[in-house]
Amino acid sequence: MENIQKLIARYPLVADLVALKETTWFNPGATSLAQGLPYVGLTEQDVNAAHDRLARFAPYLAKAFPETAAAGGMIESDMVAIPAMQKRLEKEYGQTIDGEMLLKKDSHLAISGSIKARGGIYEVLTHAEKLALEAGLLTTDDDYSVLLSPGFKQFFSPVQYRRRFNR
Structure with a gap:
């Protein structure tokens, strides 16, 4: 349980996941295809x-x-x-x-x-x-x-x- 508490402290959204609440998360690091594709070599x-x-x-x-x-x-x-x-x-x-x-x-x-x-x-x-x-x-x-x-x-x-x- 200690690891879960550390995870929740670092990422508060995890508390909702543990509570089995319906959760929506959007990756803040997500980018457009035009911005991301050059980094994959395509x-x-x-x-x-x-x-x-x-x-x-x-x-x-x-x-x-x-x-x-x-x-x-x-x-x-x-x-x-x-x-x-x-x-x-x-x-x-x-x-x-x-x-x-x-x-x-x-x-x-x-x-x-x-x-x-x-x-x-x-x-x-x-x-x-x-x-x-x-x-x-x-x-x-x-x-x-x-x-x-x-x-x-x-x-x-x-x-x-x-x-x-x-x-």
Whole structure:
């Protein structure tokens, strides 16, 4: 209890949390995207380009990986109720937890299995797009499900890749 009292003395808002009062807190250090983004090594244009690229690839992903079709070809993870964990925490801490405790299952992403893998898939998509655009086989206005065609499968085949890049 001593640690809680120190925490409350330092951050009075914690008293409301301990009392289970509905609480709203806004990070006083929050800033705008324009102010914060330069510190993460990305620009707003990078974020927009990534969003646009994933939207362009959505038709391809929906067809290549049918498990993504329900999400429109987006790589998303489910949120599920975890009542057993909620009960265990209530028992452990002697407190009722109002509402429903949820878990975002990024470990069960439709095609990648982890956030790191999702980033890896994005890198592969970026590279594939770059190659196809540079070869004049694709434009950003195309329906990217065309990447499933035999011509693109041939273009991206390991043999053709080695020939193009002398590897």
